[in-house]
Amino acid sequence: MYNKKNARYYHAMMLPGVIFLIIFSVVPMFGIVMAFQNFVPAKGLFGSQFVGLANFKRLFMLPDFWRILENTLVIAVSKIILGTLAAIVFAILLNECNNVMYKRFIQTAVYLPHFLSWVILAVMFSNIFSYTGIVNQLVTACGGEPTMFMISNTWFRPIIIGTEVWKEFGYNAVIYVAAMTGIDPTLYEAADIDGANRWKRIWHITLPGILPTIILMSTLNMGQVLNAGFDQVFNMYSPLVYQTGDIIDTYVYRTGLVNIQYSFATAVGLFKSIIGFTLLASAYKLADKFCGYRIF
Amino acid sequence: MLKQKTEPRRRRKRTAADILVSVALLFCALICLVPILNTIAISFSDRTSAAMGEVSFWPVNFNLGSYKAIMEERQFGQSFKISAIRVVLGTSINMLLSILMAYPLSKSPRFFKSKRIYMWFVVFTMMFSGGLVPTFMVVRNLGIMDTLWALVLPTAVPVFNVILLMNFFKNIPGSLEEAAFVDGASPWYILWKIYIPLSKAALATITLFAVVTHWNSFFDGKIYINSLDKLPLQTYIQSLSAVLDPTAMATMSPEEIKEKLAMSSLTFNSAKVMVSMLPILVIYPFLQKYFVTGIVMGAVKE
DSSP states (O other): OOOHHHHHHHHHHHHHHHHHHIIIIIHHHHGGGGGGEEOOTTTHHHHSEEOTTHHHHHHHHOHHHHHHHHHHHHHHHHHHHHHHHHHHHHHHHHHHOOOHHHHHHHHHHHHGGGGSOHHHHHHHHHHHTSTTSHHHHHHHHTTOOOOOGGGOTTTHHHHHHHHHHHHHHHHHHHHHHHHHHTSOHHHHHHHHHTTOOHHHHIIIIIHHHHHHHHHHHHHHHGGGTTOOOHHHHHHHOOGGGHHHHOOHHHHHHIIIIISOOHHHHHHHHHHHHHHHHHHHHHHHHHHHHHHOOOOO | OOOOOOSOSOOOOOOHHHHHHHHHHHHHHHHHHHHHHHHHHHHTSOHHHHHTTOOSSSOSSOOOHHHHHHHHOHHHHHHHHHHHHHHHHHHHHHHHHHHHHHHHHTSOTTTOTTHHHHHHHHHHHHHOOOOHHHHHHHHHHTTOTTSTHHHHSTTSSOHHHHHHHHHHHHTSOHHHHHHHHHTTOOHHHHIIIIIHHHTHHHHHHHHHHHHHHHHHOOHHHHHHOOSGGGOOHHHHHHHHOGGGOHHHHTTOOHHHHHHHHHHSOHHHHHHHHHHHHHHHHHHHHHHHHHHHHHHHHHHOOO
């Protein structure tokens, strides 16, 4: 029963939120014009010189750009793949444990890192990986030479990827644990009667049971391959590891807000936004097509 | 709400494999706690032992010096206060706007014709952004730079939370609403008297999400706030790790950096990190109770 009076209430309820979204999301989209200008704040958006695609040409000519793109892709894709594997393995382990109290204790410990900020975790990890930190204490105890992990181009990517997996594996496992509780218990009983061992039960019942969820989550993750994690990298990197650790987002921050090259940084940001949007939209489209998933 | 199965699925004797599973799980849990335990130990140790790398999981030469120093440091207290104000103000704005938007969006297009347009608009703002520099320009041109508003207004609408709440509202039986309409209730009355009381778990979930987000964010404080007395805690702590500050490091040689690393007050910074974690630890039991609802609400729907 459509009712005009009610609709008026609905519009009024939407209004405040929509205003905020317009100011802080839509208006910046018009600021994208800067990417095609040689923007000078004093002249404003309308007075600045129009330069067409010059900023993008400069971007693609830049040797730095391909390195940054590579860093972003390698870090983001490794995080997705290893993160998914770790979450699935952990969810299976949790599912195989029958002691409820013990499970609770484990979950309490494992979910905690998700809620801590990268500022805090970066301090913790720089302690751990420092020259005198516990990792180097262990290395020395085993007769090795201590390494400056955080400023080593060999170690920086593994540390970034590893600490992200560490932070999120428990949290990411929640969705798989939820999927496992939906598996029909009689399947396991039947398998027990047939004498299936633990591996066989995991392989033939648990994994197929959560396969739809794995496919769905992997599809949605496709939209994230340009998000290497700004907060994390920003808090853990340094000029010594730009070669392997500088990502698009940190590059945009430095060129735009530190070196005040507004137009160029906007162009780099736009490059990322467009590809990111395309990936995300395709991911949602695929998730809808193959898994019947819709965000709304 | 999703409940984890409480009855054991299969009652069997404990085998070697069961023990292996328990050990593997314990390993996962310990791995997650190692950095935190290490930081606690360092924060209670004396400076020299920490700098020499003698501390692992137990304080060496136990002392409370770092914590006393924090109590005496004006900036830490001020930043803590700013962060607390920001959490209260920011979360209130987030919740008010989320509730107001989620309710009309949960209506089917039959009852609210413009719903689809609004929905596409909201989702588009979630998926596409103008980027860092244009957003920064907007905040600057609004004249809210260096005020608390720069920290709470740009993220006033947490779109992800709106969608979570909208999905929750959708599952509330429409018959309740119809009955109220027949009695002459307005949508406004229905939202506050029927929908909100029935959505306590969902509201708790997104409130906690908003609190954690506001407490943990540091970057907006870094780019929008210049005065020290308005600096949020996470931004302040971030500025302390000067060793990792790219602009400062660019001018140093690896040897100098090595030296700096050893010199920086490990114990003091570790103590600051521990105190700044406290609010999260305090709400953690509630977080744990509700966030599973949130995740499942977000991913699995009718």
